[in-house]
Amino acid sequence: MIDPTLSQQWQDLESHSSLLEGVTLSDLLTNSEQRSKSLSFEIGDLFVDFSKQKVTNETIDLLVALANEVNLSEKIDDLFSGEVVNLSENRPALHTALRASKASSDDVNLVISDALKKAYDFSSSIRTEKWLGVTGKPITAIVNIGIGGSHLGPLLVNTALRSYGEQNITCRFISNIDPTHIDSHLSSLKPESTLFIINSKSFTTSETITNAEIALQWAQNALGDEKDLLKQHFIAVTANPEPARGFGIPENNIFPTWDWIGGRFSICSSVSLSGMIAIGHENFERMLDGCQSIDEHFRTTELSKNIPVLMALIAVWNRNFLGHTNHAVIPYSTDLTHFPEYLQQLEMESNGKKIRHDGNRVTTQTSPVVLGGIGTDAQHSFFQLLHQGTTIIPSDFIAFCMPSYEAKNLSKEIVLKQHETLLANCFAQSKALAIGSGSEPEPFSSDGNRPSTTILASRLNPFTLGQLIAIYEHKVFTMGVIWQINSFDQWGVQLGKSLAKVIKSDLEKAKGYSNHDSSTEILLSQYHKSLESRDSG
Incomplete structure (x- = not known):
């Protein structure tokens, strides 16, 4: 059929x-x-x-x-x-395998069980204040940086179950590339007691990596280029660990997800690490x-x-x-x-x-x-x-x-x-x-x-x-x-991403745009007129 x-x-x-x-x-x-x-x-x-x-x-x-x-x-x-x-x-x-009976011992379930144990152990170390920031202070703020399923799932867990949450820990969620979004969150946080979770299946999502780089710069500006800064204040959740290592995330700070679990179906995995920390692994x-x-x-x-x-x-x-x-x-x-x-x-x-x-x-x-x-x-x-x-x-x-x-x-x-x-x-x-x-x-x-x-x-x-x-x-x-x-x-989301890269390049130059339709070209021209007015004013 x-x-x-x-x-x-x-x-x-x-x-x-x-x-x-x-x-x-x-x-x-x-x-x-x-x-x-x-x-x-x-x-x-x-x-x-x-x-x-x-x-x-x-x-x-x-x-x-x-x-x-x-x-x-x-x-x-x-x-x-x-x-x-x-x-x-x-x-x-295989999202159903994330919550399958623990009696199952096939390879997939063993991989999932090991990943959950690592996440649970880590969440416990935050909740019991065994994990400390570089200045020796306990972590009191968790910031999940992600978008799509790496944002909406963790956000749902934390807000829906907030009455089960650890009262001494707050969770924030940064998703949008709009600079006011991340700035408004960072302005109310203390770097020495903040942990960032970079949540990206591919670890190449432009919005997430850009925001992660801003967060790292913010932490470095406040705490200096401490050798343990990334070790104590940055975590990665990804199915692609190589770029996470390239970002500077230590191996022990990388928590897995997998290609066989789609982002919007990943809420029961380490993608919800912020939720595990907030509500505890038992909940x-x-x-x-x-x-x-x-x-x-x-x-x-x-x-x-x-x-x-x-x-x-x-x-x-x-x-x-x-x-x-x-x-x-x-x-x-x-x-x-x-x-x-x-x-x-x-x-x-x-x-x-x-x-x-x-x-x-x-x-x-x-x-x-x-x-x-x-x-x-x-x-x-x-x-x-x-x-x-x-x-x-x-x-x-x-x-x-x-x-x-x-x-x-x-x-x-x-x-x-x-x-x-x-x-x-x-x-x-x-x-x-x-x-x-x-x-x-x-x-x-x-x-x-x-x-x-x-x-x-x-x-x-x-x-x-x-x-x-x-x-x-x-x-x-x-x-x-x-x-x-x-x-x-979700192939439909790819075209807009690729066009955004081209248009971003055109936004950075005053003329000599790529070959666009007339509507897009007039928007680019209007943007540059606005820049000229700002610079002349």
Whole structure:
């Protein structure tokens, strides 16, 4: 199977979607008492409710038939067994091995186990103040320098689990090449107690290496050219150790990642070293356990009851058969502020593809645009569009029954009351989107019939964060299998990188530009006019 749209199952789904055109979510939710039970699933204390999606049991059956037609179960086995699934780079995708059972003793798991032990030992030495800076002071600030998966994953771990963090250590994240970004962070740090983690799979990413060089110069300006400066204040996480050594990073300070783990799937590796330091390796292990519980569920559960598979199939249904071009993710938890941002890379970089495995263009739409924000803030920004806009945007609501930590300045009663209000808003928004407001006059009416999924857990902790991460990872993989695309490469980002090098050279000279289009040339000219005005002023 190469073109899924040619299958009988695809044709059946198109016919089925036509039959549902006049059916509303209000109809579906009020006419079937068993609907919510049949479309809700649990794993551990994680509860996933699909009943507000515009699907019926027949829809699910047809979608599962499509999954069977593209041999999804076989592809899942290939993923877990280390078969080559990244065809364009001829690599497996072994992110699930990062959190596999410790009883496994194959070569890959031994390599991973050794890497994790090294990372855990190092994180412990920082937390217990055995690792000191060159002046003998303990490390109190960790700065992760990375971009893409080397930034968004560690940032998510640290912010989502901040209530588990070491109070004497702060973590900062530098990603952007904009000089104000790194300057604003460095201005509030003390060089003698700061550790930099240079996080780059290739150790050639221009933004990361440029920022690392600035950080090194900053440290040298303050501490002098101490022979142990790099040894005590700089760490590398990379799959390419040679340029890290060339930068001056000592061998013992280089922590591995590997070519067979993509950046956006690397959150469970040493890429999250800053998180291991912040929350401790025991809590990091609990996050891995949460991921592994979903891995096992995804690998062994029949497709019709498989949570990541159902999330993916419903997403394909919304994208390809109902024509929805966007997808919103709204966590009702401030600690998950960066989760939508993390998922933007995970979904759109993985499945924003136009070419199938056979080298031909896809004949259907692929990844939706992923947007999001935290509740209740998002209710006061883009929810107007969700409720009354002309574009229907399916949504994922993520909420927790209990607060994730005990507040320091609020009473328990206030915290519980506030949290109940937070949950009430979450449940109310999903209901309002689905049911609408009935017969209110315009402009007050909301039509409803806007689909959503709600993911509910008891509280946000390392285990449930791991579950959420793995659910969305496997959702993305499943969607890629349905569309017959490679979810593990990202060739589309290369052109802009190569053009930036040429244009950077042209920015440095007043004339004699490379051969550009007229729009780019006028931008270059405008830049040089601005420089001339600055210099003459």
